[in-house]
Amino acid sequence: MSREEVFAEVTKIFRDVFDDDTLVIVDETNSGDIEDWDSLEHINLVVAMEKRFNMKFNLKEVGKLANVGEMVDLILSRM
C-alpha cells in the first residue's frame, strides 16, 4: 500500500472511532486537535489499526506516537 492508501484507511478508522464522518485529519493532527481523543480512544485507535492492517504493535511504540503522521509511518514500517 502507498502512504496515501494507508492514510485513507487511517482516516476511515478515525471517523469510525470518533463517530464523525466529516472528520478530516492531516499528518500533524494530534490528541489536542480532537476533543474526544483521550487515552481510552487512543487504545481503540490502536486496536482498530492492528485489526485493519493485521499487525501487532507494542506499548512502547504506540505510547510515544505524537500525531497521525507518526501512526501512518509506524504502520508503513511494518509492511
Place this chain on the structure above:
Amino acid sequence: MNAYTYEEMEVGRKESFTVQVTEADMDAFRAVTGDGNPLHADDGFARDKGYEGKVAFGMLTASYLSTLAGVYLPGERSLIQSVETKFLKPVYPGDTLSVSGEITEKNDTYSLIFVKAEIRNQKGEKVLRGKLQIQVI
C-alpha cells in the same frame, strides 16, 4: 469472585450467573439515579402504555453486565472500558435473569478482552444483548 489473568482468558471462555430483579432493586436504582419515570414506578401507567406492569429500568438490567465483568469475566482484574447494549424486551420486577458472556476476541497489546453478552428471562427470552471491552489489569 473469579480472578482470571489475561493469559487465562482464551477466546470462547464463557461465564454466567442468575439474578432476580426485586422491588428493592427498583427502589435502590430509583434512589441512586433519581429516575422517577412512572413507567418504572406505576403499574397503572405502565399497563396503560401496553405493558404487563411497571417495567424494570433498562439500565438496571444492563448493570448486571458490570457484575459479569467485575465478578466473573475476568473477575477482580476487570476494568470495563466500554459497553454497548440493546434492550430487546421488557423486564419486570420479579423476573429471574440469566446473564451470560463469552470472550470473542483478545488484544495482546493492551490486555483487552471483548465479550459478547446476553441476558435472558425465566422464559428463555433474550431481553438484552451487549458487547463489552474490558482491560484485564
